[in-house]
Amino acid sequence: MAQHRAPRKHVGTWIVITVLLAAAVIGTLWVPFYNHLTPALGGFPFFYWYQLMWVPIVAILAAVAYLLSRLAHRGQAVNGQSADNDMRGEG
Amino acid sequence: MSGNAIALTIVIIMFAVVTLVGFAAARWRQAEDRLHLNEWGLGGRGFGIFITWFLLGGDIYTAYTFIAVPALVYAVGALGFFAVPYTIIVFPIVFVFAPRLWSVSRVHGYVTPADFVRGRYGSHGLALAVAVTGILATMPYIALQLVGIQAVLTVLGVHGDWPLIIAFVVLAGYTWVSGLRAPALIAFIKDTLIYVMIIVAIIYIPEKLGGWSHIFSNAGTHLAQINPKTGKPFGSLTVGPTAVWAYASLALGSALALFIYPHAVTGVLASRRRYAIRFNTAILPAYTLMLGFVALLGYMALAAPGVPQAVKANGANAQLAVPFLFQKMFPPWFAGVAYSAIIIGALVPAAIMSIAAANLFTRNIYKEYFNPDATPAQQTRVAQAVSLIVKLGALIFVLALSKTFSINLQLLGGIWILQTFPAIVIGLYTRWFHHWALIAGWAVAMAYGTIVAYGTPAAGVPGSHFGASTANVPGFNHTVYIALTALVINLVVAAVLTGVFRLAKLPAGADETLPSHYHADPPGLRRPRVPITRMTVGSPDPNGRPPVRHGR
Numbered sequence: 001m002a003q004h005r006a007p008r009k010h011v012g013t014w015i016v017i018t019v020l021l022a023a024a025v026i027g028t029l030w031v032p033f034y035n036h037l038t039p040a041l042g043g044f045p046f047f048y049w050y051q052l053m054w055v056p057i058v059a060i061l062a063a064v065a066y067l068l069s070r071l072a073h074r075g076q077a078v079n080g081q082s083a084d085n086d087m088r089g090e091g
Numbered sequence: 092m093s094g095n096a097i098a099l100t101i102v103i104i105m106f107a108v109v110t111l112v113g114f115a116a117a118r119w120r121q122a123e124d125r126l127h128l129n130e131w132g133l134g135g136r137g138f139g140i141f142i143t144w145f146l147l148g149g150d151i152y153t154a155y156t157f158i159a160v161p162a163l164v165y166a167v168g169a170l171g172f173f174a175v176p177y178t179i180i181v182f183p184i185v186f187v188f189a190p191r192l193w194s195v196s197r198v199h200g201y202v203t204p205a206d207f208v209r210g211r212y213g214s215h216g217l218a219l220a221v222a223v224t225g226i227l228a229t230m231p232y233i234a235l236q237l238v239g240i241q242a243v244l245t246v247l248g249v250h251g252d253w254p255l256i257i258a259f260v261v262l263a264g265y266t267w268v269s270g271l272r273a274p275a276l277i278a279f280i281k282d283t284l285i286y287v288m289i290i291v292a293i294i295y296i297p298e299k300l301g302g303w304s305h306i307f308s309n310a311g312t313h314l315a316q317i318n319p320k321t322g323k324p325f326g327s328l329t330v331g332p333t334a335v336w337a338y339a340s341l342a343l344g345s346a347l348a349l350f351i352y353p354h355a356v357t358g359v360l361a362s363r364r365r366y367a368i369r370f371n372t373a374i375l376p377a378y379t380l381m382l383g384f385v386a387l388l389g390y391m392a393l394a395a396p397g398v399p400q401a402v403k404a405n406g407a408n409a410q411l412a413v414p415f416l417f418q419k420m421f422p423p424w425f426a427g428v429a430y431s432a433i434i435i436g437a438l439v440p441a442a443i444m445s446i447a448a449a450n451l452f453t454r455n456i457y458k459e460y461f462n463p464d465a466t467p468a469q470q471t472r473v474a475q476a477v478s479l480i481v482k483l484g485a486l487i488f489v490l491a492l493s494k495t496f497s498i499n500l501q502l503l504g505g506i507w508i509l510q511t512f513p514a515i516v517i518g519l520y521t522r523w524f525h526h527w528a529l530i531a532g533w534a535v536a537m538a539y540g541t542i543v544a545y546g547t548p549a550a551g552v553p554g555s556h557f558g559a560s561t562a563n564v565p566g567f568n569h570t571v572y573i574a575l576t577a578l579v580i581n582l583v584v585a586a587v588l589t590g591v592f593r594l595a596k597l598p599a600g601a602d603e604t605l606p607s608h609y610h611a612d613p614p615g616l617r618r619p620r621v622p623i624t625r626m627t628v629g630s631p632d633p634n635g636r637p638p639v640r641h642g643r
Contacts, residue, residue, distance in 0.1 A: 021183035028176035029343060031335045037328060043303030047329050048387070051175045055380045058179050062186060063373035070366065 094423035101427025113265030154239025164389030168326030213600025214526035222455035233485035246414035309394035353447035502560035532585030
């Protein structure tokens with residue numbers, strides 16, 4: 001398991017990705033936050049439209065996280081290491 | 092022709108089309124090395140973003156979505172909506188760990204999660220535990236698909252077991268011939284049908300029922316009635332104060348469990364490139380949106396005149412709510428299309444699940460313990476046979492367990508599969524846990540989860556077994572999904588014993604993976620017509636076996 005870790009060049013990017021993804025998890029798992037009927041929207045009680053609203057949001061968050069991860073990855077490849085044995089911390 | 096006869100005719104025609112496509116799939120994107128397990132079991136590991144999307148969607152959105160979830164919403168209200176946060180948070184979770192699993196599996200030629208565990212921990216015992224759990228947990232999930240098909244057939248007036256048997260013989264037939272290619276190709280038809288069905292249903296039915304607010308208020312009135320069996324209301328439009336933990340833990344536990352099911356791992360590994368998986372986490376929520384609206388079909392069924400009565404007349408089987416809703420709301424021909432969507436939507440995942448379980452048995456039990464020198468062709472033959480046996484095992488679950496809430500079949504599978512989370516997912520990040528400690532934690536948690544689930548009666552039916560998937564946690568005074576409680580016990584046991592074993596200097600097995608393997612992104616070769624073995628990087632063996640293992 002001896003490994004030589006190159007310095008993490010993209011720590012900032014990965015922190016942003018983590019925050020984006022964690023937001024989706026907390027926003028939908030914290031039940032007391034949305035466990036009520038009002039305000040209703042288009043006939044939907046709050047409980048329902050709030051959670052359904054998170055579906056497009058998580059898609060957008062994941063898309064942004066995906067683009068950021070690709071950028072970080074490209075940066076690593078440019079730095080002279082082939083993507084195949086890239087050791088830098090990701091994921 | 093009566094309405095049911097028209098609908099049934101359409102279902103039969105659609106089924107025939109799907110069967111033809113299933114057999115024809117064997118010739119789709121074919122490679123030379125047809126009998127290799129990579130081919131039969133992973134479709135040649137050559138699926139791009141788009142097919143991966145269909146394949147993972149087919150894995151996730153099944154009879155669970157169309158029958159089980161709306162049935163729970165129909166019967167108890169808001170609690171059943173936990174499936175929405177479940178299928179939202181699953182994507183961040185997949186985003187984080189699935190690419191690592193893909194990379195290490197591609198480097199070492201792993202086909203199953205147990206392959207990875209064996210390579211990572213150098214432990215046959217732990218790999219066996221993961222394989223057995225995967226096969227066991229898949230069976231009730233397939234059983235749920237059967238229950239879904241049965242619900243549609245019941246509403247169509249087709250009783251008895253023979254239609255189910257015909258459906259399964261055909262399914263087994265094309266799974267045998269085409270492997271993963273069959274469900275991947277049929278998934279196109281399935282998803283098209285399903286999207287059409289959902290869009291029509293969520294526009295047309297609320298219109299007919301007088302709008303969404305009318306549906307919600309009507310459903311609320313129904314749910315507030317007192318259940319004579321329990322003496323409490325059936326449910327409500329929000330989660331009751333005692334069920335908040337159940338709601339969140341069902342969502343979290345299900346989300347953690349989903350992508351360690353063997354069939355979901357299969358879907359991930361069949362992807363051609365690493366980035367295709369992350370890209371998919373941004374487009375798969377399209378299915379979640381659909382699931383959310385399908386869940387609300389449960390409320391539409393409560394609000395639709397005649398549907399609650401029809402369900403009650405059929406033994407109060409909540410699984411019939413959606414099929415009856417379609418029967419009462421749609422013209423017969425469209426009801427037929429919708430029923431076809433549900434049936435095909437159950438068959439595709441059943442095929443994928445049985446293939447994945449068969450891969451597990453072949454790689455990690457047959458080859459490991461019965462015939463270490465099995466040729467790729469022999470392995471494929473065994474996998475074909477086992478995929479059949481797994482389906483028969485699912486039939487036993489259908490017959491043996493209560494069908495009050497078919498969702499409990501899936502949740503029972505979740506209780507089991509989640510106990511492999513430490514070995515698989517945590518193993519992707521750290522090898523701190525000792526493999527014997529992981530086995531001990533797994534064993535304790537499996538026993539705990541099974542015993543508690545067995546001892547949980549259905550609401551209002553004292554003395555029944557496997558009646559619910561949430562139970563009170565002693566000393567915590569909240570009702571929590573048993574899978575999550577068991578996982579905590581699992582981790583505590585594994586951590587404590589790891590400490591003990593390290594003090595005792597018990598040897599930890601050899602690790603054949605390197606840190607860089609978890610980020611590797613070898614490009615897949617352009618398909619088709621290239622023998623799969625040439626693209627399995629790091630696997631010099633022409634049979635595609637993982638490279639030489641060390642220290643054994």
